[in-house]
Amino acid sequence: MSKILVIAEHLDGKLNSSTARAVSAAAAVKPEAIDVLVLSDNVGTIAAEAAKIDGVSRVLTVARAENAHPLAAVLAPQIAKAAAGYSHVFAPSTTFGKDVAPRVAALLGVAQVSDVMSVEGSHTFKRPIYAGNAIITVEADAAHAVVATIRTASWPAAAQGGQSAPIEALSLDVSLPSHTRFVELKQGKSDRPDLQSASKVVSGGRGVGSKENFDIIYKFADKIGAAVGASRAAVDAGYVPNELQVGQTGKIIAPELYMAIGISGAIQHLTGIKDAGTIVAINKDAEAPIFEIADIGLVGDLFKLIPELEQAIG
């Protein structure tokens, strides 16, 4: 039988919703246990939140000062040690999971399955390649632990609150490197919904034209309670910060409603939104590739259409 260790992602003392999505993928393996591992300098609130996720058997905590910031070189040896006795180690396929999981896999001497979108069996998974233009079925060697990252857009967050799993402090005898040090994190502070978990997202592209013009996108997003995203072109042009980028190399999202405004729809952008419930495209170029995957398309000038939309919404 399988036993799965899920690595918790957290920031500023709060659990990230990507963890509950990784728990959903773990549950699909039908294991006998799903334990969540919390590594932090201060595990209290994070562990308590993780314990409430349905399906979690135990929360294991490692509270060390060195774990104050998620440095892969520091976390990976601890995770590799904690992985003893587990058949699977899952982490969300966020920048956190992508950074740390391959380091864990190499320490364990095993291959890693990246971006698991479905579980076909305890060692068989589906994952996208070529920017999502092909889906492969991969089999991992059943003789070793499986290290995998979970494509968060493919999995709903497991529900919370039905139970509270026991929390146990883990003491790991691991010496940690000091060759890598955290300096700072510059966060784009925002009161808007989080891009990766929002049910509605409004994205702007090169067609928005300038950083100042992007206000029209923010204003419209606020009107409908949506998160704001952007194409690579808009980020490269400096209209918005990098963390808003949606696509193959940015965030992969699956909101109920995705509105692409002034975005042509390069292959690399479409990868990031393919699983959205309803895709709306607003573009002045009727030939733009975005219309090929849009559920609802509207051809026209965004600067004329957005005020009209706001008025029609009322």
Added chain:
Amino acid sequence: MKILVGYKRVVDYNVRIQVKPDGTGVVTDGVKLSANPFDDIALEEALRLREKGIAEEVVVVGVGPADLTAHLRNGLAMGANRAIHVVTADAVQPLTAARVFQKLIDKEQPGLVILGKQAIDDDANQTGQMLAALWDRPQATFASKLEIANGKATVTREVDAGLETIEAELPAVITTDLRLNEPRFIKLPDIMKAKSKPIDTIEFASLGVDTHDQLTTTHYAAPGKRSKGVMVKDAAELVAALKQKGLL
């Protein structure tokens, strides 16, 4: 300091790939191949470090079939001093690639290894991290800014929350994000010059790299198609359609 740069050849990023109808792979015959875009960024960054006098030598490393030589010549034309070609006809997965790099590191003793953050064919995003683990050295992934001074790299990383800066003692592994730099174009005279630059050829088998734990791909499929959408004529019609779906 010597810098090793990973230089993978992939299907060009503009190509819309097709899955073979029998599910055995994707069509690559006659398809345009190019440098992995993130690897061009890695090479550009290494060349800039050499131009600043921080590095003396930039070595591009490719793992692949005999005809990979032409691809490595492009890296030499862009400005690398020399190339190492590890020859194998088999597809190489990230753990194996990391083990190959580890062998080359033992021999070359670089001060820095720069790889792309992911290859746009397998989209794995693993090799750099795995190499850093095997080498027991720091990793700085998804780099959008790199400064090297006093034996350490100060790296700004593109993370989900924003921009994170870390310090890593050298030697280290850096993986590049898109915004690290704008790679230079190759000029015709440089293509001529590249012809006389050395390429070391190493047989994969001679490295003694363990490959038995690779993943097995059993099937390739095209992604599910979205149903054909509708066009609306104005803002009012769009709002009505979204309200009907309960989205507004």
